[in-house]
Amino acid sequence: MHASVLASLLAEVIQHVKELKRQTSEMAEESPLPTEDDELTVDSICDEDGKFIVRASLCCDDRPDLLPDLTSALKTLKLRTLKAEITTVGGRVKNVLVITEEHNGTGYDDQQQLAAAIEDALKAVVEQRAEHDLSSSGGTKRQRTTSLLSAVEHSSI
Structure with a gap:
C-alpha cells in the first residue's frame, strides 16, 4: 500500500x-521581452472580411541590418505590415509583426503555403545572424534597452 x-x-x-x-x-x-533562445512562431487567421492575417513573432540577437532584412523578406513575399511591436534588451530583440497581403495579392493560392513561405523567409533572416557574427569585427556589443511600439496602417513596410 x-x-x-x-x-x-x-x-x-x-x-x-x-x-x-x-x-x-x-x-x-x-511577454514583450526577448528570450535568450532564438524563437520563431507564425500563426495565421482569416479576419471577418476573409482577409488573410499573419502574426509572426521572432526573437534573436539584435544586429544593425535586422530591420532592413525583415523589410526585404516581407516585400519579396508581397506582404505589408499592419502592426509591429519591437523590443530590444541587452543585445536581444523580439519582433511581433501582424502582416497581410498587399492589395494585389501575393501570388499564393493556398494560405498554408503562404504561411510556410513567411516562416521560411523569417527563419532565413534569423539565421543570417550567424553570417553577421562571423563577418563582424569582433567589437563589443553595446547594452541597450529600448521599446518601440509602432502601428503602420495601410502601408508597406
Whole structure:
C-alpha cells in the first residue's frame, strides 16, 4: 500500500509540474521581452472580411541590418505590415509583426503555403545572424534597452 500511495503522489507532482510548464510557456509567448533562445512562431487567421492575417513573432540577437532584412523578406513575399511591436534588451530583440497581403495579392493560392513561405523567409533572416557574427569585427556589443511600439496602417513596410 505504501508504494501505491507514493506512486499516486508522484503522479500528482508530475501533473502539477506539467501544468506549471504549460503556464510558463503561455506567459513567455505573451511577454514583450526577448528570450535568450532564438524563437520563431507564425500563426495565421482569416479576419471577418476573409482577409488573410499573419502574426509572426521572432526573437534573436539584435544586429544593425535586422530591420532592413525583415523589410526585404516581407516585400519579396508581397506582404505589408499592419502592426509591429519591437523590443530590444541587452543585445536581444523580439519582433511581433501582424502582416497581410498587399492589395494585389501575393501570388499564393493556398494560405498554408503562404504561411510556410513567411516562416521560411523569417527563419532565413534569423539565421543570417550567424553570417553577421562571423563577418563582424569582433567589437563589443553595446547594452541597450529600448521599446518601440509602432502601428503602420495601410502601408508597406
